[in-house]
Amino acid sequence: MINKNHVEITIISWGATIVSLKYPDKFGRIADVVLGFDDLKSYTNPRINPFIGCVLGRCANRIKNGCIVIKGKTYQLTRNDLDKHHLHGGTKGFGQRLWDSYIDDCSVVMTYLSEDGEEGYPGALLSTVRFKLTPDNRLEIGIRATTTDFTIVNISHGSLFNLAGHDTGKKELIKHKISLNCDRWTFADYTDPIPTGSIRGVGGTIMDLRIPKFLENCIEKVPPGEGYDHNFCVTPNWHGGSTYVARAIHPESGRVLEIYSDQPGVQFYTGGRLLTDAASEIDSNIVVKQSNNLNREEDKEKTLTIDQMEQDAIAESPSFLLGKQSARYVKHCAFSIQPQNYPNAVNYSHFPCSILQPGEIYCHDLIYKFGIQLANYM
Incomplete structure (x- = not known):
């Protein structure tokens, strides 16, 4: 998809993945600002591709011990996060599935039928993701899902951004200025990323990103020094519908990304686990x-x-992940802002409900808005 402002987006049907997103900076220089790979083999290898640029589901984020209880019945989901928790739909979640696709006017539509019992989830789930690039540089991602049985649904998108260019690394990432429209966060002990159930205010803490901050001033201050991988509670607007969630700017290039969504939470991630998730495979003939x-x-x-x-x-x-155009992706080389429900919401009654019933339609409208700031007024 391409518009008159030279915003160009490439999507493949494997995982409904955004493999390329190009747009000009304030000098007119075009760069690709999302991480990705050159070949399908890399995308289809879950040991190399830790959810880069794909749809996250059937349930994004983590579920403690991979265990859920729905209507008094316990279900055991795949444990693919350190062999302990369930993460982003499991080993073969939505990001590791082939989606059906078609063109509908100016939109690209992807659909996938997740069978009953897939990765341990109850009920068959039919999901649709519609991508639309507008003339005013908005990428609108409309997510819908229906089910045949009571199940949990929490679908988001996992593009990893570096607005200076996908291959510019940590040096440029820390120059980004980030702000989140969030006054609370779901507290998690730094030894375990699963929320404890406590919701705390961000005021006076390193989690307070309501006023824009440069990542170089805070990324290493987040305990235990691995950067952000936390869920924040979005401050809702008074009229409902999509809410302003976050804003990222790279001052030197002038590129700006704004994110809007109708979900109650947002996961902010700065790539601290990038190499951990994509662990290098050592020759099996050596490791015995x-x-x-x-x-x-x-x-x-x-x-x-x-x-x-x-x-x-x-x-x-290697201490890097080999990406497209021979780019070397290192730890903290990109960020991801993923609007979604709270992690492990199914196991906390005071968290927003994540259960979808037959006859209901799951809806998530996510918007990435791309722009340019010619000067820094802050």
Whole structure:
């Protein structure tokens, strides 16, 4: 999709993924501002692609221990977050599925039928995602879903942005100025990202991003120093509908991104887990278990040799993720702002309800608005 202002967006049907998003800066120089890969093989490999640019579902974010209870019945979902929690729909969530697609006037429409029991979820879920690029530089993402049984639904989109250019790394990311329209956050202990159920005010804390802040002044102050990966509570507007959620600006290029949504929360993530999620695969011929038979001296020598080879392989493993156009994606090289329901909402009665019933329609209207700021007035 391309408009008269030279905003160009490329989407593929694998995971309904945005693979490229280009638009000019204040000098007219066009750059791609989302992380991605050059080939489909990388997108389809979940060990390399940790939810980059794709739809997040059937339930975005984390569910504690992957366990949910709906109408008195317990369901065990896939545990794909450190083998402990359920994250972004599981190992084969919406971002690792092939969606049907078609063109509808000026929109691209993606649909996917998630079968009953997929990743442990009850009920079949039919989801539709409509992408529309408008003349005023808005990417409108309309998400709808219906179900055959009581289930949980929380769908968002996971594009990772760097407004200086996808390949400019942490050096440019920390120059971004970020503001969130959020006066509270769902408290989580830094040792576990799952919310405790407590909702706290952001005032006087590192979580207060109501006034724009440069990431270089706060990203390493978030305990335990890994940057932001937290859910904030969006301050609602009085008339309902879509609400202003967040604003990001890269002053040197002048590129501005504003986000609007009708969801109660937003996950703000600064890429601290990028390399952890996309762990490098070490040659399986090197990483082997120690021999069960250590009685003979030669077995001991072989084991010591294997251990040393394993240590060398780990030491030499790359500290970056190889992206499109040979870009090296490092830790804290991009940010993601994902409007959604609160994490683990199904297990807290005072969190917004995430259960969808048969006959109901799940709706999420998400808007990315791209602009240019010619001068810094702040």
